[in-house]
Amino acid sequence: MPELDLVLAIAIATLGAGTPLLLAALGELVSEKSGVLNLGVEGMMLMGAAVGFAVAAESGHFAFATLCGVLAGAALALVFGFLVLTCRANQVAAGLALTIFGIGASALVGAGYTSRSLPAREAAGASFVADLPVVGPLLGSLEALTWLSLACFAAIAWFLYRSRPGLVLRAVGDAPDSAHAVGYPVIAIRYLAVLFGGAMAGLGGVFLSVYYTPTWVENMTAGRGWIAVALVVFASWRPAWVLAGAYLFGGVTIVQFHLQGVILASQIFSMLPYLATIAVLVAISRRGEAARRLAPASLGIPFHPER
Amino acid sequence: MPEVPERGPPLRLELQGIRKAFPAVVANDGIDLAVAPGSIHALLGENGAGKSTLMKIVYGVIRADAGRILWEGAPVDIASPSDARALGIGMVFQHFSLFPALSVAENIALALPATRDLGALSVRAREVSRRYGIPIDPARTVHSLSVGERQRVEVVRNLLQEPRLLIMDEPTSVLTPLAVRELFRMLRQLADEGRSILYISHKLDEVRALCDTATILREGRVVGRVDPRRESTRTLAERMIGAAPPALRRTPLDRRPRERLGVDWRALSPGGADGVGLRDLRFEVGGGEILGIAGIAGNGQSALLAALAGEMRAASADAVRIDGEPVGHLGVRARRRRGLVHVPEERLGRAAVPGMSLARNALLTACHHGLVRRGWLRPGAISAFARRCIDTYDVRCGGEHADARTLSGGNLQKFVVGRELLQSPTVALVAQPTWGLDVRAAAAIRSALLGMRNEGVAILLVSEDLDELFELSDRIAVIAAGRLSPARRIDEAGVEEIGRWMGGELPDTSAPERTGQDHAASP
CATH class of the missing domain: 3.40.50.300 (P-loop containing nucleotide triphosphate hydrolases)
Known part of the structure; x- marks a missing residue:
């Protein structure tokens, strides 16, 4: 049945295409839940992608390259954290600056690697699934990072809603003054959340450049960081919706690839995530108080203690 | 011990x-x-x-x-x-x-x-x-x-x-x-x-x-x-x-005042900051009278004020009357031109722009009092008006060119009250005028309100401070969950009853009232 095979292939490919979106959006979700809006996801992903690719190309050591990409994303997030948390700069402006900086810096790092290819490596998929009938070979082709992103989703959902540190994180995003008065270190908690967001964006970037494509091209994330930011809003800050949204928009890119020029111009598909986000924003603001409570109340507002 | x-x-x-x-x-x-x-x-x-x-x-x-x-x-x-x-x-x-x-x-x-x-x-x-x-x-x-x-x-x-x-x-x-x-x-x-x-x-x-x-x-x-x-x-x-608090004297009204603000509004869609919808608004305020509105914050006060000030317009013009003229369909500026003034609860951000000078802030609501000619600002007139607010109401500040945000809460409130009351109003809407003020500033504001009342202005005073309401009002009503109680004459109102109403146990407004002072029952 070729149709079934095609559907299956698209479904499996969607998991792969959705992975960088899921990773970056989960990181941004944690950051926003603490009340910090980081619009620099695109820049952090690019840094992760460039550094990860460069290390993999030089050392041939993929796990080490992944770690370096994660650290690159986190390092950029640290700069952002210093600006908006310590210096209390405007979060929107700092985030935009971070993206532009990331685009330039990643191009610089990756300048010598544009035509390089990575050394060969064993497909590191989970071997037990490869033995399954029908879906086995397809599932087996998935990267370990795809499985890891699913584990991250479960862990973050559990952390946010079932653990005490997660409760504290949400509390900081909801009412930082109250959190400060009750005795929680608001700034430190936000730093951790921002760093985590950067690390996840870096991981998403590494996945793209080292595992998924695998090549380095300047500006290769092509707006995925922005989609990740939009996804968090689209999901109304709920992890399960982030997961669904990541695969929805991952699926859109795959369908777009398969149907190129057949039904609609591919540019239409590229617009979809943003249109969907705008629709959700409108829906949220029309649904009144209860729906607005979904957004962290202090999102984007700098915190001044002693005021 | x-x-x-x-x-x-x-x-x-x-x-x-x-x-x-x-x-x-x-x-x-x-x-x-x-x-x-x-x-x-x-x-x-x-x-x-x-x-x-x-x-x-x-x-x-x-x-x-x-x-x-x-x-x-x-x-x-x-x-x-x-x-x-x-x-x-x-x-x-x-x-x-x-x-x-x-x-x-x-x-x-x-x-x-x-x-x-x-x-x-x-x-x-x-x-x-x-x-x-x-x-x-x-x-x-x-x-x-x-x-x-x-x-x-x-x-x-x-x-x-x-x-x-x-x-x-x-x-x-x-x-x-x-x-x-x-x-x-x-x-x-x-x-x-x-x-x-x-x-x-x-x-x-x-x-x-x-x-x-x-x-x-x-x-x-x-x-x-x-x-x-x-x-x-x-x-x-x-x-x-450190000194004896100044005493206030309110002379009782000798006769029923003539209506200056009349309201007959069936239902108001949820509006205002608290999102409470109002129902069956029917009351009037007479010239030379203060009608106090008691109630716990968030029971529809902001919607009430928005409706009266013109931020929300009514479907029918008769819903709000100023000196008998239907203004329900008119917006803020048109109502202000008919003598309505408004002292909102939030001093910075609503009553005054924090980063603008007192003179510019005076211009914001007093612009149709000779401060603008053919679309051009008249700096001299603006400064003079701001100085008059400052002098008349003893506003302690660095002159009329000081930014609004540099004033203390009490002094800014004195300035805002002065700006509104010096526009020779017919109707004044005043919300939480002394909230957060010290005793002296509060006393100054209250005596300014009483002075305007004695000059024949109809004042609607929304406050959460019962002591203040009992001190200033001629009649008092309660707003709870978007409903307005009948108004009681202040000498017939008991703190017990008002407190019960504030807790949500409003009397049935459709029933005829005993006191005969209830304007809701007599349109």
Whole structure:
């Protein structure tokens, strides 16, 4: 049945295409839940992608390259954290600056690697699934990072809603003054959340450049960081919706690839995530108080203690 | 024991020579304070006297520049609220430290040492709330609670930590009279158990009714230690502000005034900051009369004011009348041109633009009083008008070119009230005019309102301060859950009844009224 095979292939490919979106959006979700809006996801992903690719190309050591990409994303997030948390700069402006900086810096790092290819490596998929009938070979082709992103989703959902540190994180995003008065270190908690967001964006970037494509091209994330930011809003800050949204928009890119020029111009598909986000924003603001409570109340507002 | 013992059991808390200076002001200067076990100790002072700063130092929110804190006889260093809580100090903030999006149980858990079991915590919270007669539901989300209920959550959260000293910062400013009585009963029960209570307030009656000791602060210094039960409200006020408070005189109306503001509005869609829809608005305000609107914040006050000011327009022109002329369909500027003025609750951001000078702020609402000619500003006239506001209402500021944000709350409010009242209004809408002001500024504002009333202006006064309403109003009505009660003449209104109405037990407005003073029943 070729149709079934095609559907299956698209479904499996969607998991792969959705992975960088899921990773970056989960990181941004944690950051926003603490009340910090980081619009620099695109820049952090690019840094992760460039550094990860460069290390993999030089050392041939993929796990080490992944770690370096994660650290690159986190390092950029640290700069952002210093600006908006310590210096209390405007979060929107700092985030935009971070993206532009990331685009330039990643191009610089990756300048010598544009035509390089990575050394060969064993497909590191989970071997037990490869033995399954029908879906086995397809599932087996998935990267370990795809499985890891699913584990991250479960862990973050559990952390946010079932653990005490997660409760504290949400509390900081909801009412930082109250959190400060009750005795929680608001700034430190936000730093951790921002760093985590950067690390996840870096991981998403590494996945793209080292595992998924695998090549380095300047500006290769092509707006995925922005989609990740939009996804968090689209999901109304709920992890399960982030997961669904990541695969929805991952699926859109795959369908777009398969149907190129057949039904609609591919540019239409590229617009979809943003249109969907705008629709959700409108829906949220029309649904009144209860729906607005979904957004962290202090999102984007700098915190001044002693005021 | 009202007197502080020199020897014997150690004091629960002792402060010695506490000093805290901020860039612009010395908030606390050499403050000594002693709280005995089981005592309800009042910290009395006007706004800006340094009460809140001192309590934040005790609770570890900010640190003192100099001085010692002794806890049960031993010197301690309180570097953070968690240090304070570990010692056994709890604090109920004036603006609560709650998390609106989280449940009551989660809110409580956040203030306690790590617990995994929210279920067990809920059971304990219910137990404590029953023991002290302050019912709460752990499963509800905080943003759905009333202000009084939120305070209960904050209190229960503190009580679960078995505090030996509980600091209450202006706890009654948000409560109905009935809720105040419940709060006092609970505080006395806590004191009987040997817990100490530090009660911060500027309300003298409450302090006299509740507290056994009072330390009085003025401008960051201790100016007296008294037993408030042996003082009169007047002597306490004199100590607190350093002079006798000016008395207000309101001459009663001799006859029914002529209607200047009339309202007949069936239903108003939810609007205003509190999102409460209003129903069956029918009342009138006469010239030379103050109609007071009592009610707990968030019961539709902001929608009422928005509807009257013209921020929300009515479907029919007859819904609002100014001097008999239908204006319901008109917007803010058109209504203002017919003599309506509005002093909104939020001084900065609504009444005045923080980053603009007083002169520019005067222009904002007084523009049709000769300050603009053929679309061009007249700087001379604008400055002159602003100076007139400043002089007439004794606004302390750096001249008419000072930015609005540089003024203290009291002086800015005097300026805003002056700007509105100097426009020779016919109808004045005034919301929370003295909220957060010290006694002197509040008295100045109130006497300005009474002066305008005597000149024949119809004033609608929305306030949460019952004392103020009873002092100023000719008639009083209550707004609760979007409904407006019938208006009572002030000499026929009882605090008990008004308090019950504020709690939501409004009389059936469709029934004919006994007093004959109810304008809702006689269109």
